[in-house]
Amino acid sequence: MKTFNAIFWIMCVMSALFSACSKDVAGGVTEETNSIAGVIYNSDQKVASGVEVLARSVADTTRLYKDTTDSQGSFAFKFKEEGLYGVSAKTSDLAYYELVEYKGATLNVEASLNKFTSFTGKLTLSGADYNEPIQVFIPGSPWAVYTNENLEFEIDSVPEGSYYVYVRSPDQSRFNDAYFWVSLLPDTLKGSQGPLPTSLATQAPSDDKNSVYEEADNSPFNFNWTIPMSSEYGLVGWWPMNYISKDSSSIQYISDARGRTDVGVVYGKTFLDSGVLGQSLVLRGSNDFVVIESDRGVLDSATALTLEAWIYLEDLNETEDVTNYRKNLIGKVGFGNSDDRSVFSLAIIKNECEVEGSPVLAFFIADGSGTSLDCANAVVDPNAIKVGEWLYTTSVWNGQTLSLYVNGAFVASRGVSVDVLTPSIESLYFGKENLNFRLDEVRWSTVAISASDVLYRYYNQGGVQ
Structure with missing residues (x-):
C-alpha cells in the first residue's frame, strides 16, 4: 500500500x-x-x-x-x-x-475522456530463463494482460496520459513485484528503464545519467523492462552494522544477519555511528578493522559474485612520501603472506592499474588458488573517489566480466580470466589499512545482478537522484 x-x-x-x-x-x-x-x-x-x-x-x-x-x-x-x-x-x-x-x-x-493509445513491452527476468505468463496491469483498472511465451505484451485502448504499470512477480522467492512508469502523451512516449522503488515515485523525469527514465523505442517494443531480483536470492552474507556485541570474554563482534558466515571480530577503537540505514561501522586507521575468520565455504566453487556496500570516506590519510598505494576496504585477502590465497578486494588505489593522478575505486578478483590480486583481473572507476559523502558501490562478477557501479550508475567493466572460485582459507576483512572510513549495509551474494537491479537497490536503500 x-x-x-x-x-x-x-x-x-x-x-x-x-x-x-x-x-x-x-x-x-x-x-x-x-x-x-x-x-x-x-x-x-x-x-x-x-x-x-x-x-x-x-x-x-x-x-x-x-x-x-x-x-x-x-x-x-x-x-x-x-x-x-x-x-x-x-x-x-x-x-x-x-x-x-x-x-x-x-x-x-x-x-x-481522452483518445486511445497503446504500448508494447518485453520483460526480462534477471538471471533466469522463464517463459510462463506474467501479469502486467494498470492498478485498479480493466487494462490487464499476460505476457506470451516470449514474455512480450501489448496493452491497447488505454487513454493518453501518464500511468504506473505493475508487473506481478512469477516467483516471490526470486523476484520482486515491480511498477514502471509510462508517459503516453501525444508528443511524448517515455518510460522507466527499470523498476521504480517507492522513494522515486515523486520525481519527474530527468536527463541525468543516473535517470531511470528514457525515451521509448518503437522497434520492436516500446519498453524493455527487467524484473528486479529479490535481494535475498543468492545472499550469503549481510552486515547491517547496527550492533556491536560482546561475548563472555568481552571480545567485541558484529554478526552476519543471515548467520551464513562466522561473526566479525572487532579490533582497535572501531565504533558505530549514524549511517545510511541505521548505524554504520567507523574505522579510523590501520589498527581499526574487522576480521571474519571463516566464510564457512559460502564462496567455494562460486561462478558469480555481487558485493554491495555503502562507503563514506572521511580521510585518505595520504602522506607526501607515498605516491602510489592500494588500500583494502572490503576483501577476502591474505595481505601478501607467503601462502596468499586472496579472492577479492574492493579497494582505493592511487597510481596503479594504468590510472594516474587522483585516488580511485577498484575491485580485484582472483580464483583463490594462490594467484595474486592483479590489475589484469580488476575493474577501475576512471573517476576520482569522492570524500565526505556516502557512496553506494556495487561490484559484479559473472564468471567472465567484472562490472563496477557507483550510486546506481555503471562506471566501468572488464573481461577477466577468473571463471570459478576455489576454496580459500583467507579471512574476510573490513579495513586494516591507513584509511578513515565508514561502512554500512555490506552484502555479498553468489549471483550476478543486472544493471537494473543495481539501480533499483540503490533507490530502495535511500539513494537520491
Whole structure:
C-alpha cells in the first residue's frame, strides 16, 4: 500500500499530465452521500452520458463497483472500504483513468475522456530463463494482460496520459513485484528503464545519467523492462552494522544477519555511528578493522559474485612520501603472506592499474588458488573517489566480466580470466589499512545482478537522484 500511496500523490502533483484530479469534500458514507462522485466529459468538453464507469479497489481487485453516467454526465459510487481505487471509463474510441484515494470523505471527480493509445513491452527476468505468463496491469483498472511465451505484451485502448504499470512477480522467492512508469502523451512516449522503488515515485523525469527514465523505442517494443531480483536470492552474507556485541570474554563482534558466515571480530577503537540505514561501522586507521575468520565455504566453487556496500570516506590519510598505494576496504585477502590465497578486494588505489593522478575505486578478483590480486583481473572507476559523502558501490562478477557501479550508475567493466572460485582459507576483512572510513549495509551474494537491479537497490536503500 505504501507504493500506491506514493503513486496517488504524484498523480495529483503532476496535474499537467493527467486529465483529472480528485479532491475531498466534507461528508461520509451514508444513505445520502457518496464515496466517489463526479462528471465525465467528452474530448470536446460536452458531458458524456450513458458511459459505464468502474471503480476497482487496488488492494482487493474483487471489489468492483459500476455505474453509468446520466444525462448530465454524472456518476456516483457508495461503499465504506477506505483505500486506493482506480476509476475508469471507456467508449468505442475514448477512455479515462485515474487513481484516487478514498479516506472516508466524498471524493468529487471531474474528468475528460481522452483518445486511445497503446504500448508494447518485453520483460526480462534477471538471471533466469522463464517463459510462463506474467501479469502486467494498470492498478485498479480493466487494462490487464499476460505476457506470451516470449514474455512480450501489448496493452491497447488505454487513454493518453501518464500511468504506473505493475508487473506481478512469477516467483516471490526470486523476484520482486515491480511498477514502471509510462508517459503516453501525444508528443511524448517515455518510460522507466527499470523498476521504480517507492522513494522515486515523486520525481519527474530527468536527463541525468543516473535517470531511470528514457525515451521509448518503437522497434520492436516500446519498453524493455527487467524484473528486479529479490535481494535475498543468492545472499550469503549481510552486515547491517547496527550492533556491536560482546561475548563472555568481552571480545567485541558484529554478526552476519543471515548467520551464513562466522561473526566479525572487532579490533582497535572501531565504533558505530549514524549511517545510511541505521548505524554504520567507523574505522579510523590501520589498527581499526574487522576480521571474519571463516566464510564457512559460502564462496567455494562460486561462478558469480555481487558485493554491495555503502562507503563514506572521511580521510585518505595520504602522506607526501607515498605516491602510489592500494588500500583494502572490503576483501577476502591474505595481505601478501607467503601462502596468499586472496579472492577479492574492493579497494582505493592511487597510481596503479594504468590510472594516474587522483585516488580511485577498484575491485580485484582472483580464483583463490594462490594467484595474486592483479590489475589484469580488476575493474577501475576512471573517476576520482569522492570524500565526505556516502557512496553506494556495487561490484559484479559473472564468471567472465567484472562490472563496477557507483550510486546506481555503471562506471566501468572488464573481461577477466577468473571463471570459478576455489576454496580459500583467507579471512574476510573490513579495513586494516591507513584509511578513515565508514561502512554500512555490506552484502555479498553468489549471483550476478543486472544493471537494473543495481539501480533499483540503490533507490530502495535511500539513494537520491
